[in-house]
Amino acid sequence: MNEINNNIDQMTLINNWQQVSKQMKQACAHTDRQADDVMLLAVSKTKPADMIATLAKQGQRDFGENYLQEAIEKITTLKTQPVGENIVWHYIGSIQRNKTRDIAEHFDWVQTVERDIIAKRLNDQRPNGLPPLNVLIQLNIDNEDSKSGCLPSQLPELIKIMKEYERLQLRGLMIIPAKANTDAFARTKQLFDEVKADYPELEHWDTLSMGMSGDMTEAIENGTTMVRVGTAIFGQRA
Numbered sequence: 047m048n049e050i051n052n053n054i055d056q057m058t059l060i061n062n063w064q065q066v067s068k069q070m071k072q073a074c075a076h077t078d079r080q081a082d083d084v085m086l087l088a089v090s091k092t093k094p095a096d097m098i099a100t101l102a103k104q105g106q107r108d109f110g111e112n113y114l115q116e117a118i119e120k121i122t123t124l125k126t127q128p129v130g131e132n133i134v135w136h137y138i139g140s141i142q143r144n145k146t147r148d149i150a151e152h153f154d155w156v157q158t159v160e161r162d163i164i165a166k167r168l169n170d171q172r173p174n175g176l177p178p179l180n181v182l183i184q185l186n187i188d189n190e191d192s193k194s195g196c197l198p199s200q201l202p203e204l205i206k207i208m209k210e211y212e213r214l215q216l217r218g219l220m221i222i223p224a225k226a227n228t229d230a231f232a233r234t235k236q237l238f239d240e241v242k243a244d245y246p247e248l249e250h251w252d253t254l255s256m257g258m259s260g261d262m263t264e265a266i267e268n269g270t271t272m273v274r275v276g277t278a279i280f281g282q283r284a
């Protein structure tokens with residue numbers, strides 16, 4: 047008997063993914079950006095490996111996961127399939143210290159680094175056989191007490207430390223803005239550009255991860271280079 051779940055069927059999934067891609071293209075055209083300026087990260091947390099495989103076969107390359115145990119199971123399953131070979135895995139959940147080794151060993155990107163102790167551990171634990179781990183600094187752009195992320199005032203200090211880590215490749219910034227915050231995207235884009243100007247030695251500083259299902263158009267209009275989309279592709283999460 048089939049396991050009971052509320053997951054959408056394969057045709058709906060593919061259709062959603064095409065719709066999101068189209069919406070991204072339209073937002074790019076609307077703001078005079080090239081369609082390939084903005085990457086789509088498909089956020090597959092809580093969704094099964096076969097849904098990921100379906101989209102990977104359509105050409106979706108990047109997938110984001112929040113829950114480590116669940117993610118490792120899916121990564122391990124898909125690694126054994128031809129379609130899994132090209133998938134790029136992004137860790138976008140919060141990071142406890144004791145989770146850094148698993149993250150360093152299984153993922154290609156980590157978007158949620160916010161302090162040096164975590165960065166140092168990821169650097170030390172990244173296996174030598176793998177390329178450097180791509181890292182984004184999660185920024186608490188709204189200075190919210192409840193939010194994780196590095197405060198804007200602490201960003202220069204963290205960058206100075208992290209740019210020396212040879213097993214990490216510092217790629218840019220990620221934010222989850224406060225709801226109803228209208229200018230977080232623009233302020234983050236400005237900070238992102240300032241870092242690029244201030245640290246020419248950061249050759250791979252090219253990624254600004256902001257925008258989700260509900261606000262990807264605004265994010266694209268404000269200069270994002272990567273939107274992280276879950277619900278609009280995979281449907282509601284249980």
Ligand SMILES: *Cc1c(COP(=O)(O)O)cnc(C)c1O
Nearest residue numbers: 089138258259274275276277278
């Ligand atoms: C779940 C999640 C998303 C996707 O959110 P949707 O609203 O479902 O598109 C994006 N970013 C992070 C960090 C998430 O945890």
